[in-house]
Amino acid sequence: MMANVHVYECSHCEKQYVQKKWVCPNCKHTEFQSKEVTGEGKVFSFTKIHVTSQEFAHLTPYTVALIELENGLRVTGRLSETIEINDNVTCISNEENTYIFAKR
């Protein structure tokens, strides 16, 4: 099971952002296109969270990782496995703007 990562691409300079922008910080243009990019990448860093807000308390302990995708973009997602920096991972779910990754 694999899922893509949704990005916003500046129509002018083609720079991509995981987070929506209203003005492109790179070239100051205001038009963006939605695109899907591959969810394959590697772990740039991570933390295993033991104390959290009520909303996520039922998941503890859980791991949140900063994933560097193959195109160099970084995206924050959640994993249920034990991981190390540089582990290869892939996005397995992207529902409701929540990215879940797993080792591949």
Added chain:
Amino acid sequence: MNKVKVSGIGITPFGKLENVSLKSLLMDACLQALKEANFPKIDAVYVGNFMSGQLGNQEILGAIVANDLGLGPIPTAKVEGACASGGIAFRQAYLMVKSGEYDHVLVAGVEKMKDSSTEITTRAINAAMDNESNEKNAGLTFPGFFGTVANRYIYETGASKEHLAMVALKNREYALNNPISQFKKPATIEEIMSARMITEPLGLFDCSPTTDGAAAIVLSKGEDGVIVRSSAQASGTTQMQESVDLLSLPAIRESARKAYEIAGVGPDDIDVVELHDCFSMTEILAIEELGFFEKGKGWEALQQGLTKHGGKVPVNTSGGLLSKGHPIGATGLAQIYQIVSQLRGTSCNQVDGARIGLAQNLGGTGAYSTVHIFEGVNL
């Protein structure tokens, strides 16, 4: 442009203060500062606060101060900038006196956090992140950002969890001598390293506590005593995934660059520092970003004892956020309280002959930073 001096300071005890309200904390700190300044005619009030609305259902803090301290129908405002609320409030007060608009301004900071459960407070603190984001949905917490930074820092630099513990130990040792600090129990490096995990690799001692407390300062037109040499502020990324260099907090670097430039001094001129150790990891990044040590080498400075008495520059002689406590809106003012005390020669953990001091206050995951540089003149 006017020169600006600190004409009064006030602070309450920090900790879990039962049966003391947000309002009475705020008033206590303000009254101390006003008394010390000999009750000048205050022209305006700025109050730094982050969560009085969320946790205590109380806003209009500026008008409450003006009314209950009998300051008259003067303009007031509450300033919110997450954990940098106090530093930003101070900067607004400073700019108003410097510009000549006002002669005397009262600036205060307050937070009452201990009346709420950890889950409620954690949620409120998460307001310091951009929550319309996949990061929030992934379950990233505010401490989790710094845990992720710490794992990468350890991976890239050769530092270990023990170096994080050295920050916590140093600040605890300083806090033992500060009468207002939240934690006065000695700790050992082993105890710090084996404490329960909050967000790996950060354990309990690596994270600043929730705290009740307030601090206040009166700023006046003037050229002697402790003067404000410069004030600078910068913004940075609001999301981890947008950080170009995860091991950098550009808002600290930029605010420091501007503050040094305006004051005409550099890191080597600074005798004493209070900086924003919301987590042990953050202190190591901050000593690098403020230019005291090279990037990626801050952990070595800890190991060599360069950030305490007898080293290059003593950092967080108040005990810092980690052990003095971190009442969010008050923190920026409490840091300045400590630096002013150091320059007056009346501080706990006094640095002999301290003449120039720096206070750095951070908000969010690097979203805001203020840097203020002070000098003791004719003291």
